[in-house]
Amino acid sequence: MSLPRRPFPAVDDRAGADDADRDAVMRGHCRIAAVAGISGALFGHLVRFARRRPGRPLRVLYLSAGNDDLAVRLVDTADRRGLPLQMTVLVPDAWSLNQQQQWMERRKLNAEVVCRDVFRQGLPDGFDVILCALWMHRMDEARAIRLIQSMQTAATGLLLCDWERSRTNLAAAWAASHLMSRSPALRKDAIDSVCAAFTREEFRGIVHRALARPVDVERLVPGCWVVRIDEIAVPAIVPAFA
Numbered sequence: 001m002s003l004p005r006r007p008f009p010a011v012d013d014r015a016g017a018d019d020a021d022r023d024a025v026m027r028g029h030c031r032i033a034a035v036a037g038i039s040g041a042l043f044g045h046l047v048r049f050a051r052r053r054p055g056r057p058l059r060v061l062y063l064s065a066g067n068d069d070l071a072v073r074l075v076d077t078a079d080r081r082g083l084p085l086q087m088t089v090l091v092p093d094a095w096s097l098n099q100q101q102q103w104m105e106r107r108k109l110n111a112e113v114v115c116r117d118v119f120r121q122g123l124p125d126g127f128d129v130i131l132c133a134l135w136m137h138r139m140d141e142a143r144a145i146r147l148i149q150s151m152q153t154a155a156t157g158l159l160l161c162d163w164e165r166s167r168t169n170l171a172a173a174w175a176a177s178h179l180m181s182r183s184p185a186l187r188k189d190a191i192d193s194v195c196a197a198f199t200r201e202e203f204r205g206i207v208h209r210a211l212a213r214p215v216d217v218e219r220l221v222p223g224c225w226v227v228r229i230d231e232i233a234v235p236a237i238v239p240a241f242a
Contacts, residue, residue: 003167005202006195007140021185022095026067028186032176033134039073041220042133042161043081045228046074049129049157050083052230057084061127061155063118063147064089065135066096072103075111087111088127090118119143123150129157136162137197141206144198148210152229160207161226165197169223200225 033039050058062071071089078085089111091097097115104111123130130151136144151158163169170191177190198206200217207215207227220226 002199003165003170003195005165005198006192019095021183022067024181024183025186025189026099028177028181028183028190029067029134030069031180032173032190033068033070034073035176035180036221036224038133038161038221038224039070039077041226042070042131042159043074043077045159045226046078046085046129046131047083048228049159049230050085053128057086058129059127060085060087061124061130062087062089063123063130063132063135063151064091064096064100065138066091066093066099068134069103070133071100071111071113072107072109075104075109076107079109088124089113090116090123092117118147118150123154125154127155129159130155131159133159133161134163134193136160136203137165137193144206145210148207152211156231158227158229160203161220161224162203163194163197164223164225165194165199165202166223169197170194172223203227 046058046060060074062074064071071087075085075087077083089100091100091113092115094115097113100113103109104113132147132151139147148158148160163173173190173194174187177187181187200219203225204215204217207217211229215227215229217225217227
């Protein structure tokens with residue numbers, strides 16, 4: 001039996017949420033994403049984008065929900081592996097801005113972090129790739145379609161990933177949140193996130209409605225799907241004739 005989608009706001013969006021709850025949710029999600037191996041899998045996709053744009057740093061705009069450290073992990077991995085990467089991180093509020101900046105400064109990483117409402121203020125341009133990770137489950141279909149259309153207008157490369165809704169993943173989220181934290185806020189948020197997530201088939205339909213063409217929605221890591229779109233024109237190699 002399929003698991004019905006149940007949109008539900010995250011704890012830091014609810015009235016009365018305090019900094020302690022937000023911090024517990026953020027740290028718990030960071031641990032869960034680290035165990036799942038999401039940053040390493042996403043980095044592999046960024047390497048593929050970079051290979052199609054040789055000779056200069058890859059310009060990445062990361063749209064963050066504000067409760068993960070994926071941007072920090074990606075910039076750190078790029079530095080260690082020698083991938084030229086220029087990342088700008090957009091976060092939705094001042095609390096998230098402070099957290100992301102502290103992480104970057106603590107690790108002495110070079111990335112710009114900006115507070116911006118992407119739905120009201122739009123997306124900046126000048127980037128090769130726009131990455132949106134672990135955020136789509138917080139949106140309804142109409143808002144997800146709007147954001148994808150804005151992303152497509154602002155960059156030639158899109159990289160989207162999120163949790164996948166299923167009973168198996170729901171059980172995994174329950175187990176992971178209970179093993180990694182005693183926080184009731186995190187445990188509820190982990191369950192809410194899976195229940196609000198899109199299945200691969202649902203998200204395939206969302207992207208098709210947004211971009212008017214079919215796309216592949218693949219598995220990134222267990223429990224998480226990914227969509228990769230790259231529309232840069234790569235010159236064909238024409239053999240020379242004697």
